[in-house]
Amino acid sequence: MPKKAEKQPKKIPKAPVLKIPQLLRGFKDILPAEQNFWRFICQTAENFSLGYGFSRIDPPILEEAGLFVRSIGKQTDIVEKEMFTFNDVAQGMVVLRPEATASIARAYISHGMFNLPQPVKLFYWGPMFRRERPQSGRQRQFYQFGFEILGEANPVVDAQLIAIVSNFFNQIGLDQISLQVNSIGCPDCRKNFIEELVNYYRAKRKMLCEDCKNRLTKNPLRLLDCKQPSCQFIKASAPQIVDWLCENCKTHFMKVAEYLDSLNIFYKLNPYLVRGLDYYTRTVFEVWPTEKEEGSQSVLGGGGRYDGLVELLGGRPTPAVGVSLGVERIILQLKQKEVAIPSKKAPDVFLAQIGDAAKIKAFNLYERLRQENILVAESFAKDSLKSQLDSANKLKVKYALILGQKEVMDGTILIREMESGVQEIIDFKKTVAELKKKLNHNNHQTPVV
């Protein structure tokens, strides 16, 4: 008879006295508990890309600094103070990408995608980096996904893109969102408008808030975006860009609206909407979490037409339009609105074992069940049946298979229905068949919604 092992409390090793490395500011772990949200959004987005004929592209995360300086604009906040820039010994200044559109335009040019049937429709998903001060929904590494349509000037694609966005939010259960749409014209008509706007504001310079005084020289379009109460009445009678659009831009904008109306898509024409990246032309739009205008609310996504970007980066003139959406911000909304989302498939069965011989047999049975594609959980490292059933319970499995000394001798196995506690002894050879029968039976009883 083997000696009984003495009961001994498990020794838990002390953590060494070392400084634990901290997360960098604005960087987060995406923990297992969050993954249901991520999988849900990613899968829905990929289904949309597939359904609407987009192909996935994954540009690199590190790019030459000039790409973003030229595309987003030297004067923008993103380029001026938010990029993670490094000097690489061999390649000069490199940057962790702050957004993806510029990379995609670069890829379009360098892979000669203008030789493909136009338009080229591309989908992306991945991390972006901006060195901002973090708060909720604002991190230094954050995920965006987006849709880009290159090589098509027709306003119908602008409308289709906005329709995709609208449908996407409906699909994931955020139907309260507000689509804000505007046109900022082409460089020509925008130039005239900005001139007029600056003249208007310059006359009232003394009454403006400090930020607006800066905007006047740095980024006049942003004047229209000021939230200071004192600037509101100045804004109210400011010139509106719609009145300054050239014929072509005006027609384009009207067509976009017309197509959107034809799909019964709800959107709001917002004459004050501007975007922070220089490359936008004509149609611009944003996704707001709610209709509400006052108070801060972080946008869930934004996009627009960028007809000049490809040419600016050295390609042939190529009209294009795109949108990008913020994954973390969408998740925050899903949580806030308590939208039910699908969860990971839980295991159906737990395989428990008692004793050395049973452990080996169970260890092998587990592989067999995996081959049969039965989702089965285990904790082979545990010896007591009590703790194994405890694990089974925590996993909320329907059935537990129990294999002990006696069953090994008899060539049987126990199937325990967890909820009722009812157990039956079956022939070990029939384990797979019996399990499949029970699981199928179960599926019939509780049809998948």
Place this chain on the structure above:
RNA sequence: GUGGCUAUAGUUUAGUGGUAGAACAGCGGGUUGUGGUCCCGUUGGUGAGGGUUCGAUUCCCUCUAGCCACCCCA
């Protein structure tokens, strides 16, 4: 980048210028073959560094991080 608030165990938190307490979670046990409820035990903590003090988790400073507003944006 500017301004404000905050930091106690894995999580939610109590408390004190004199040894930090709880709940939940975790682990172990309540006849080494039976989970959920119950009972018992147990692991684990004052974000980091300085200063004042006989003594600091508590008071002061710096840093770090988080949150809120602005800027800006996804």
